[in-house]
Amino acid sequence: MKAFAYLGYGTAGWIEKNRPQATGFDAVIRPLAVAPCTSDVHNVEINCLAPNRILGHEGVGEIVEVGQLVRDFKVGDVVAIPPVTPDWRTVPSQLGAHQHCSGLITGQKLSNSEDGLFGEFALIRDVDANCARIPEGVSLEAAVLAADMLNTGLYGAELAEVQPGDTVVVMGIGPVGLMAVAGAKLRGAGRIIAIGSRPHCVDLARFYGATDIVNYKEGNVERQVHTLTEKKGADCVICAGGGDDALGQAVAMARWGGTVGNVNYFTTYGDLPINNVRYGFGMGNKTIRGGECPGGRARMEKLLNLLQYDRVDPTPLITHRFQGLDQVEAAFRLMEAKPPELVKTIVTL
Ligand SMILES: [Zn+2]
Secondary structure, three states: OOEEEEOOOOOOEEEEEOOOOOOOOOEEEEEEEOOOHHHHHHHHHHOOOOEEEEOOOOOOEEEEEOEEEEEEEEOOEEEEEEEOOOOOOOOHHHOHHHEEEEEEEOOEEEEEEEEEOOOEEEEEEHHHHEEEEOOOOOHHHHHHHHHHHHHHHHHHHHOOOOOOOOEEEOOOOOHHHHHHHHHHHHHHOOOEEEOOOHHHHHHHHHOOOOOEEEEEOOOOHHHHHHHHOOOOOOOEEEEOOOOHHHHHHHHHHHHEEEEEEEEEOOOOOOOOOOOOOOOOOOOOOOOEEEOOOOOOOHHHOOOHHHHHHHOOOOHHHHHEEEEEEHHHHHHHHHHOOOOOOEEEEEEEE
16 A cells, blocks of 8 residues: 655655554554644654654544454444554553553554554554544544644643633644643633734634733743733643743743643753742742643544534634645645644645
8 A cells, every 4th residue: 555654864755565454453444534743744853763654643534444353343434543542451551641551652653653544544553442433513624633633732721720710821823722722711711811923823813712812022921921910820821832941931921829731842941940030930839730642532532522512613723625645745745844824734535
């Protein structure tokens, strides 16, 4: 079969690979819609994958083959696949950290340690435990975006423990940050202050529930948020973007006893201030929680529930649509080039 893969040395391209076979608890799907993620681009750049690893971890597909131990799914079912399809039979999974089932961030196997979704076919491990049937009335596009973007953004709001009426800061209004804005609204936030600058993203942030926009190009974001909140700071800060110093900024913007939820990846990080004499902020009994988005079937079913009952629509994130497997490369190259009007691309197969 034909697939778009990491080739080696910072390059991605097309390969031929054997079609996977479904045995045991696993299934084979034919992807119907997929989306390249910034982490696909990042993983190619930093050469962290095995050569010829098929990329792609955001998608939906039709089941074309099931292993003999699969209970709940059959050929022809259309399913959404979360990026995190862990091994549920490990101790970290039993401890509630399935994202790290066999070590840090090992729960996301698709396109990391196992072949991903950018091919004619893809193997889905433990389909009963990891996939969800797409309900009637939910579009394939919406389900693709729910799998990772809504999942991760909402998780940011969950990690930040957003409570009804809270003042929430969302750092970054790329697709995950925008879904964090939507997630904060879903959890009942009062004021939502979104930090970003790109005009289309600012419009979308307001659409999803931001009440205030802070532009980091107009000065120190901590100071802007402190001014907006009359020096109180926010009850919750969701870190979904920003530079290496973003976590320190997040701590600075949270009120005493407030909570920071981080879903941003850091390659390096700045200091976390216990006490910053200059600006008068610090750790101040603040809670910092961070992590990789949850995976598995139960999580995916709940995300699809949000779509089925019209609680949130992630499809306005889509700025570029493509058609056909061979267009996966064009969508991927667009994510690499990152033009200012880009939020999210999707490829229908
Ligand atoms: Zn992703």
